[in-house]
Amino acid sequence: MLTVLNEQIKCLQMILSADMIDTSEGKKQLHMLKEKAVKNVHHYAFNQRADGRFVTKMANGSQMTGGTYKNLIDKLYEFYFGSQNASLASLYPEWIEYRLNESPAKEKTIKEDQYVWNSLLKGKEITLLPLRSLEAPNYIVFFRSITKNRTLTRKRFNNMKSIMNGIIYYAIEKGIIIHNPLSEIDYRKFTYKPENNSIMPYTEEERLMILDHLKDEEDLYSLAIRLQFHLTLRIGELKGLRFDDVYGNYIHICRLMNYKNEIEEDIKGHASEGIRWLPLPDEALRIIQKIKDRNPNSPYMFIKDSVTLTTGTYNDHLKKCCTELNIPYRSSHKVRFSTASILYHEGVTLPELQNMLGHTTLAMTTHYIKKISTNDSVLQKVNSVFSKNCMHL
Structure with a gap:
């Protein structure tokens, strides 16, 4: 809205300077547009003094x-x-x-950024001051004020900081400022709300239970769940798979289906690391063949008769399966965590997993590695280790 208003103001100013409309009426309209734009960002009252000044x-x-x-x-x-x-x-x-x-x-992504702006930045003093007047200490004071009570997780803070960085670099591109003060700040000095890591991925035992429970199911959703439990795919990448992506014992990950259920010849984050080859275990090849038998007339594995597999329905099927097995339900995203964690604990290295997950950094891959063993199975391993030690005493 503000962008439209400012464009209207610029156009009207050009028209007035060229004497193309009645000057008095044009100036009146210009004032109304400026007033509307100002009141969108300025939230303080206007008062008139005794001397008549405002x-x-x-x-x-x-x-x-x-x-x-x-x-x-x-x-x-x-x-x-x-x-x-x-x-x-203003920018x-x-x-x-x-x-x-x-x-x-x-x-x-832009809609998510708009939500963060509205909830964390809109109306804040730091956002209203001229960028030219702001230096690193000004931002530090603001960051300390919003993190001191540990109300923000590091992730949410970083999302907010990413928006500020984006606008500042836009200002640099426009020639308004020449330097980004955020690059001078040590973000380790702030305190963050602990992340909620209580929701863990499926354990190896749970994974096997789900695969066994669905082994005789032939619908595309059950086959999709089984296939994802064999691969390190995002749900959007799974939904975008084509049969001709398969080459021998490998599958090429090079597209996704977005949240609008539209195919994009791209990968999340647009990074080259996202375009990758994944090894196909024998069971995954058998599942793909079953998908082909079930959906022989489509080049896409999970688009049948122009109807796409949806994430919501996928998760509904997975939830129903978990309910029937009496195990905690976790969404499709946790399947990716589960597969990565199981592979890691079975000996696949972090660099290998980084390639399989399509991550740009090893730190991101490390975040995916979670505990996948139950407390009972850990107890059994501990007993086994110490029992062996006792035998040598």
């Missing part, structure tokens, strides 16, 4: 005055939207539009 409070505690209400609106508009006084808040709408039209960012 005044309003600013986010940094100072005041701005104008001889007339119109003059004050002009000054506020220049403060918030003038290129020399651009702020995170945010432009940055969103830039990402929608000129960047490879996905619509879903």
Whole structure:
């Protein structure tokens, strides 16, 4: 909305300068547009002094005055939207539009960023001050204020910081500033809310129970669940598989189906590491053949008669299976965690898993490695180790 308003203002200013419309009516319209734009970002009251001047409070505690209400609106508009006084808040709408039209960012990612902006940054003083006036200490004070009570996880904090970085680099590209102060900050000094890691992936025992429970099922959803438990795939990558992606004992991962159930010849994150070859165990090859028998007329494994496999229904099938087996349900994303963890504990190395998962960093892969053994199975292993030691005493 703000981007549209500012474009209208620019166009009207050009028209007025060219004497193409009635000047008095044009200036009136220009004032109305500026007033609307200012009130979208300025949330303080306007007051008139005894001397007739108009005044309003600013986010940094100072005041701005104008001889007339119109003059004050002009000054506020220049403060918030003038290129020399651009702020995170004033550039945010432009940055969103830039990402929608000129960047490879996905619509879903942009919507998630908008949610983070609205919940953590919108209206905050740091976002209203001119970028030229902000240095690393200003951001440190803000970051410390929102993390001191451990109300943000590190992940959510990083999502917020990513948005701020994006806008600042957009400002650098526009020539408004020349340096990003966020690059000077040591983020280890802040405190974060502990991540909730209580939801663990499926254990190896649970995985085997699910595979056995579904072994005689021939519907595409059951076959999809079985196949994912043999591969390190994201659900979108699984849904985007084609039969001609299979080459011998390997399958090429090179596309996905997005949250709108549209095929994209791309991989999450757009990184080259996401395009990869995965080994196909014999059971996975048998499952793919069953999928082919069930869906012989489609080039895609999980699109039949123009109907796509949906993530929600997939998870419903998985939940029903878990309920019947009386084991805790975890979504499709935890299947990927489970497969990676089982492979790691069976001897597949972290660099090998990094390639199989399509991660850009080893740290990201390490995050996927979770405990997959039950407490009873750990107890059995401990007893076995110490029993052997006792035999040598």
